[in-house]
Amino acid sequence: MVVAPPEARARPFLPMPVAGLREMARINRMDTTNMFMAAGNGHFGSCFSCAEILTALYFSVLRVDADRPQWPERDRFIMSKGHAAPTLYSALIRRGFMPEAWIDEFESKVGVKLMTHPSRRYQPGVDASAGALGHGLSLGVGMALAGQMDQRNYRVYVLMGDGEIHEGSVWEAAACAAKYGLAQLTAIVDANGYCVDGTLDQVLPMEPLGAKWEAFGWEVTEIDGHDFASLVPALDTPRSGSTGRPRMLIARTVKGRGVSFMEGVRSWHSDVITRQQYDRVMAELGESLP
Amino acid sequence: MKPVAGVAAKPRLTTSAMIASIAAPGQRTRQAPFGNALVKLAGERPEIVGMTADLAKYTDLHLFAQAFPDRFYQMGMAEQLLMAAASGMAREGFIPFATTYAVFAARRAYDFICMAIAEERLPVKMVCALPGLTSGYGPSHQATEDIAIFRGMPGLTIVDPCDALEIEQAVPVIAAHEGPVYLRLLRGSVPLVLDEYGYQFELGRAKLLREGGDVLVISSGLMTMRALEAAKLLQADAIAVAVLHSPTIKPLDVDTILREASRGGRLVVVAENHSVIGGLGEAIAAVLLHNRVAPRFHQIGLPDEFLDAGALPTLHDRYGISTDAIARQVKSWL
Numbered sequence: 004m005v006v007a008p009p010e011a012r013a014r015p016f017l018p019m020p021v022a023g024l025r026e027m028a029r030i031n032r033m034d035t036t037n038m039f040m041a042a043g044n045g046h047f048g049s050c051f052s053c054a055e056i057l058t059a060l061y062f063s064v065l066r067v068d069a070d071r072p073q074w075p076e077r078d079r080f081i082m083s084k085g086h087a088a089p090t091l092y093s094a095l096i097r098r099g100f101m102p103e104a105w106i107d108e109f110e111s112k113v114g115v116k117l118m119t120h121p122s123r124r125y126q127p128g129v130d131a132s133a134g135a136l137g138h139g140l141s142l143g144v145g146m147a148l149a150g151q152m153d154q155r156n157y158r159v160y161v162l163m164g165d166g167e168i169h170e171g172s173v174w175e176a177a178a179c180a181a182k183y184g185l186a187q188l189t190a191i192v193d194a195n196g197y198c199v200d201g202t203l204d205q206v207l208p209m210e211p212l213g214a215k216w217e218a219f220g221w222e223v224t225e226i227d228g229h230d231f232a233s234l235v236p237a238l239d240t241p242r243s244g245s246t247g248r249p250r251m252l253i254a255r256t257v258k259g260r261g262v263s264f265m266e267g268v269r270s271w272h273s274d275v276i277t278r279q280q281y282d283r284v285m286a287e288l289g290e291s292l293p
Numbered sequence: 294m295k296p297v298a299g300v301a302a303k304p305r306l307t308t309s310a311m312i313a314s315i316a317a318p319g320q321r322t323r324q325a326p327f328g329n330a331l332v333k334l335a336g337e338r339p340e341i342v343g344m345t346a347d348l349a350k351y352t353d354l355h356l357f358a359q360a361f362p363d364r365f366y367q368m369g370m371a372e373q374l375l376m377a378a379a380s381g382m383a384r385e386g387f388i389p390f391a392t393t394y395a396v397f398a399a400r401r402a403y404d405f406i407c408m409a410i411a412e413e414r415l416p417v418k419m420v421c422a423l424p425g426l427t428s429g430y431g432p433s434h435q436a437t438e439d440i441a442i443f444r445g446m447p448g449l450t451i452v453d454p455c456d457a458l459e460i461e462q463a464v465p466v467i468a469a470h471e472g473p474v475y476l477r478l479l480r481g482s483v484p485l486v487l488d489e490y491g492y493q494f495e496l497g498r499a500k501l502l503r504e505g506g507d508v509l510v511i512s513s514g515l516m517t518m519r520a521l522e523a524a525k526l527l528q529a530d531a532i533a534v535a536v537l538h539s540p541t542i543k544p545l546d547v548d549t550i551l552r553e554a555s556r557g558g559r560l561v562v563v564a565e566n567h568s569v570i571g572g573l574g575e576a577i578a579a580v581l582l583h584n585r586v587a588p589r590f591h592q593i594g595l596p597d598e599f600l601d602a603g604a605l606p607t608l609h610d611r612y613g614i615s616t617d618a619i620a621r622q623v624k625s626w627l
């Protein structure tokens with residue numbers, strides 16, 4: 004690690020107040036940047052747009068236990084936009100699921116535990132391998148169906164990118180979740196407006212997002228995906244075994260959020276980072292976000 | 294039908310693609326061996342669930358749906374969802390039996406099976422009907438290359454059962470197997486043959502069903518029953534044909550195949566209800582070559598083409614996988 008995040012608290016008390024969440028989101032972006040520095044490149048834009056979402060989940064919402072990664076009663080989280088895995092890794096490291104030393108090894112050589120996309124086979128706390136977009140919501144449907152059948156009260160969360168919902172399988176899962184009334188399933192779309200080749204509007208428009216999910220039978224909430232005061236209550240859904248509508252949280256976000264020269268710049272979807280740029284990123288992150 | 298002026302009345306077809314069955318007239322059969330076996334097993338194993346993509350009726354899973362409505366999931370015509378949701382169920386401790394047609398599993402849902410199921414070694418059992426040429430509906434329904442597609446998937450076990458008995462025996466075995474399994478399903482009225490051979494299915498094992506000094510046929514799926522029939526025809530011409538049934542395509546029973554293929558300078562013929570590309574034939578050819586076993590070798594299988602639609606007996610004869618066609622081809626190679 005070239006620059007250590009300020010006093011990275013390994014196991015904070017939960018749930019965290021908003022000020023603490025802001026600090027953890029800052030640490031999350033620094034961890035992510037350190038991972039990408041170790042690898043030489045990374046999906047900055049996609050990670051930074053969902054840093055608050057992951058932070059809210061892991062430090063205020065999810066019932067998980069680092070000592071028991073496979074605890075049957077835990078809430079499940081599926082990082083369906085797998086290319087933003089470092090954001091998840093940071094959350095898991097700071098919650099104590101993985102050692103901090105793994106940050107500096109990220110993708111640095113064959114055989115290390117952390118790679119570009121999440122892998123359940125190598126990473127404690129990861130509920131599903133990912134990387135091929137469009138799988139996560141269907142996986143979540145299966146996990147929620149299992150919980151419903153067993154009358155368990157765990158919740159299932161799936162984070163997708165807005166480009167990811169181009170995949171037809173997402174809409175197969177959307178229809179199925181409504182059919183079975185999977186109230187314990189919450190999907191989040193990180194709506195940063197960009198995919199690889201351009202904006203969503205250029206590549207394949209998906210708006211109006213809210214109306215689409217409502218038409219599929221989901222309960223839809225649209226919020227600012229960087230605002231913890233909105234994120235936490237929207238994510239913290241009731242823990243009920245009863246059936247109802249599945250929940251969709253459309254989180255309006257900014258790709259590359261938190262670093263001035265990355266915000267809304269398409270090339271930072273995935274790019275090489277120089278030492279000079281690294282220093283700038285860390286300097287900007289060193290000052291707290293508004 | 295009232296004749297229309299100027300249009301000649303056509304004779305009514307007596308067979309159609311719709312009622313296709315692989316059972317020969319008068320052959321002994323059992324109804325829905327998969328569905329019945331699964332119902333029986335599910336009574337003992339509460340972790341078994343049934344899932345389908347709108348094909349319960351045509352994969353014999355409707356029997357399970359009737360017997361265990363609370364453990365049956367109708368996912369609609371959505372094979373990608375079917376496979377990934379089955380993966381979700383499997384990671385929560387269930388053993389999902391997911392059914393659709395072989396073409397849709399192999400061609401449409403491949404990525405989901407590969408990454409959501411196989412990569413995490415989850416125990417999803419994919420039971421898929423209409424393998425190879427067992428539908429007269431034409432290329433959209435004929436899974437002529439499903440084995441070629443699936444053989445490259447790490448950790449996937451592939452089973453191609455011969456008859457009703459083997460399907461019944463395979464169901465509890467694949468449920469007990471730890472990883473993912475793809476089973477090529479014969480559905481509906483399924484021939485019963487192997488009971489005459491005292492047969493018992495074992496995962497990963499090929500079984501010698503018949504001895505013969507001139508020819509060794511290695512086969513899987515319905516081609517084993519055809520090979521056994523062809524062997525009887527060839528006996529009349531004093532040609533002695535051994536039949537080695539290899540229902541597990543992956544992992545192959547390499548030891549048994551090598552042992553039999555090395556014996557006595559016999560002509561070795563691999564017969565499969567699949568394209569000659571990428572199936573059992575090429576798998577065995579590779580095993581023989583790697584082990585420096587070099588018998589005279591031929592393949593009986595479907596051509597590397599999109600096949601015609603129509604009545605199955607006609608198609609099986611045309612494409613060389615009927616009993617007569619097997620006997621004819623074997624004779625021509627001697």
